[in-house]
Amino acid sequence: MVLLDRNTLNQMFEALAESGFTVIGPTVRDNAIVLDRVNSINDLPVGWTDDQERGAYRLKQETAGAFFNFTNGPHSWKRFLYPPQLTLFNARRRNGDIELIPEKPTDEKFALIGVRPCDLAAIGIHDRIFLKDHHVDTDYRERRKNLFIVAVNCLNPGNTCFCTSMGTGPTAGTGYDLVLTELFDEDQHHFLAGTGSVAGTKMLEKLSAPPASPALLHHCDEMLKEAATKMGRNIRTDELADMLRESFDDPYWQEASAACLSCGNCTMVCPTCFCATVEDVTDLTGETATRVRRWDSCFNGEFSYIHGGILRQSTLSRYRQWVTHKLSSWEEQFGSSGCVGCGRCITWCPVGIDITEVAGKFWEKKYPSRKKAATKRQQPREVLIPVN
Amino acid sequence: MIAYSNPMMPHLCRINSRKKETHDTFTITLDVNDEEMSPVFRPGQFNMLYLYGVGEVPISISGHPQKTGKMVHTIRSCGTVTRGLARLKSGMPVGVRGPFGSSWPVTHAYGRDLLIVAGGIGLAPLRPAIYQALAHRKHFGKLILLYGARSPEDVLFYKELQTWQKRSDMTVYLTVDHAISDWDHHVGVVTNLIPRVNFDADDTVAMVCGPEIMMRYAIMALRNQEVPENHIYLSMERNMKCAIGLCGHCQLGPKFVCKDGPVFPYHRIAPYFNKREI
Known part of the structure; x- marks a missing residue:
């Protein structure tokens, strides 16, 4: 473990850009922390933090000038690895004959800065889906191959976070090239950096940073342990998949989905939701056609369309499909839960439906006397609307 | 593959x-x-x-x-x-x-009776299984095809069905929901034919394809005849965009119809079969 300061961290941005990486990281835009190109540490959300609750998200400023003192915003990294819109191929028609022109996979190399442990787990889940099945998503494979991941451990989990319940955080497990923990120590702004790959080690060598003292490492461990106790949400996952598998006719789905607008926000912000549709577009003459893959949502009507009509007509059936897929069927399909506990679906649900509450209800119903989960909710922080 | x-x-x-x-x-x-x-x-x-x-x-x-x-x-x-x-x-x-996708386990029926129940266009995915069974006819006991369509004009592969009907080593029953005067086969739903044909229920493999409502009644009829659940196979249909298990559209409970199916042994999908809006 070595200790980076602001300057050495900035040098990492430069080194990555020099190696041909497109550097993506958190940045403030439209009153939210989003993921986009970042050129230097100045593009990071310096001095910004956020308040999140069900159906609520507000940025506010903090005084320490921290870079990573916020929890995940609406974007997840899937937009770079599994883009919202992707051309699959182009086609040309001439004299009644057709030519299919494959789309070249992107040669863009991405460096992702500030991947939270929950999102790192989400990338691992996508690896399982897109790379480790009988058929491989070739575009994902190319994007994944060239990836450089800088994870950032979470010291200040948000009100809608529950990564501890899902076993994904707040400390990054594996799958990163570098992992950072942001520390303020006697007015010094440091980043404790560890490596998780050969590429990561080479990067640290390039940055020539001093090793961290054992005392600091211990301090960091303590803080991460404490962070694990500060989750705003919790769910019990033992038996949950089984409970949901048997929940199909449970009347509680009525109540759980009563407010749902079937808008699909939860599926768009979810870092693991991977459903996609395809669209065919032609020009006005019909001489060229393009096949495009787009993110889809199981909350859309056409999602379940087969000749004769839409299979999942009711909002209840769509909400039930989403929750049972995420927390139950996923385990049979891919060997893990489909939820990483990032809390985005709770924050970005316009009517504030809370997946941890819904999951908890199934627990309560089965075991009325047992506790569903010990929820330690943080005191709501003061909400400030940023002035741009 | x-x-x-x-x-x-x-x-x-x-x-x-x-x-x-x-x-x-x-x-x-x-x-x-x-x-x-x-x-x-x-x-x-x-x-x-x-x-x-x-x-x-x-x-x-x-x-x-x-x-x-x-x-x-x-x-x-x-x-x-x-x-x-x-x-x-x-x-x-x-x-x-x-x-x-998965396929009809024609070889699973070796040494057993093979009962094929098809409705409407559902005969199309079963025709290759019939061809295969006929090509290896000696490996089976009885070979029975029950086929139902809405009306005589909806009957698929009619000439071929007549050819099969003439064979001595195959039993073919045809039925339509609504008949006209020159229809000299059965009238009524195809699932009603199941109790009328003679097969060794304990030792029969059934392959079923048709509208879900027809498959539902076919399963009820087969189970009434005491055909074991793990000897009943059906072909499911769902919206599909990718066919390789990556688009999420064809999910039936935890199953992907495209890669786990479309042909399933009934007992594997029984909990998800015949559930409205699953």
């Missing part, structure tokens, strides 16, 4: 011949010349057919599994893509991805 370089990229196959089957169904035979595409398939599998600029649809393969290099598809015109495919002429190209 070989995993091709980009499973989302169709291969162009030309229409060798086309044939009108009924007022709303037709059969196209495609030549498979592309080296990257498998020229063989297993009965019950399907291809994704791409109509230039319009879209892609999953269509089961209805030809003879031993005739390689040809993909035969029997299609009902009911959507934009299938109506467009109906208008294509011989020699024109179609984009093809596949073959995908």
Whole structure:
């Protein structure tokens, strides 16, 4: 473990850009922390933090000038690895004959800065889906191959976070090239950096940073342990998949989905939701056609369309499909839960439906006397609307 | 099956011949010349057919599994893509991805009676299994086909059905929901025929394909005859965009119809079968 300061961290941005990486990281835009190109540490959300609750998200400023003192915003990294819109191929028609022109996979190399442990787990889940099945998503494979991941451990989990319940955080497990923990120590702004790959080690060598003292490492461990106790949400996952598998006719789905607008926000912000549709577009003459893959949502009507009509007509059936897929069927399909506990679906649900509450209800119903989960909710922080 | 370089990229196959089957169904035979595409398939599998600029649809393969290099598809015109495919002429190209999915376990029925129950266009994905069974006829006990359609004019492969009916080693019962005066077969739903035919229930493999409501009653009838649940196979249908388990559309509970199916042993999907809006 070595200790980076602001300057050495900035040098990492430069080194990555020099190696041909497109550097993506958190940045403030439209009153939210989003993921986009970042050129230097100045593009990071310096001095910004956020308040999140069900159906609520507000940025506010903090005084320490921290870079990573916020929890995940609406974007997840899937937009770079599994883009919202992707051309699959182009086609040309001439004299009644057709030519299919494959789309070249992107040669863009991405460096992702500030991947939270929950999102790192989400990338691992996508690896399982897109790379480790009988058929491989070739575009994902190319994007994944060239990836450089800088994870950032979470010291200040948000009100809608529950990564501890899902076993994904707040400390990054594996799958990163570098992992950072942001520390303020006697007015010094440091980043404790560890490596998780050969590429990561080479990067640290390039940055020539001093090793961290054992005392600091211990301090960091303590803080991460404490962070694990500060989750705003919790769910019990033992038996949950089984409970949901048997929940199909449970009347509680009525109540759980009563407010749902079937808008699909939860599926768009979810870092693991991977459903996609395809669209065919032609020009006005019909001489060229393009096949495009787009993110889809199981909350859309056409999602379940087969000749004769839409299979999942009711909002209840769509909400039930989403929750049972995420927390139950996923385990049979891919060997893990489909939820990483990032809390985005709770924050970005316009009517504030809370997946941890819904999951908890199934627990309560089965075991009325047992506790569903010990929820330690943080005191709501003061909400400030940023002035741009 | 070989995993091709980009499973989302169709291969162009030309229409060798086309044939009108009924007022709303037709059969196209495609030549498979592309080296990257498998020229063989297993009965019950399907291809994704791409109509230039319009879209892609999953269509089961209805030809003879031993005739390689040809993909035969029997299609009902009911959507934009299938109506467009109906208008294509011989020699024109179609984009093809596949073959995908699980297959009818014809060999599982070796040494047993084989009972095939089909409704409407559901006969198309079962025809390759019938061909295969007939090619290895001596391995089976009884070979029974029960086929139902809405009306005589909806009966698929009628000439072939008559040929099979004439065979001494195969029992074929035809039925329609609504008959006209010169119909000399059964009238009523196909599932009503199940208790009327003679087979060794304990030692029978049943393959069922048709509308879900028909499959539901077929299963009830088969279970009444005490055919074991793990000897009943059905072919399911769901919306599909990718056919390789990556688009999420075809989920039936935890099953992906495209890669875990479309042919399932009934006991594997029993908890998810016949659930409204699952």
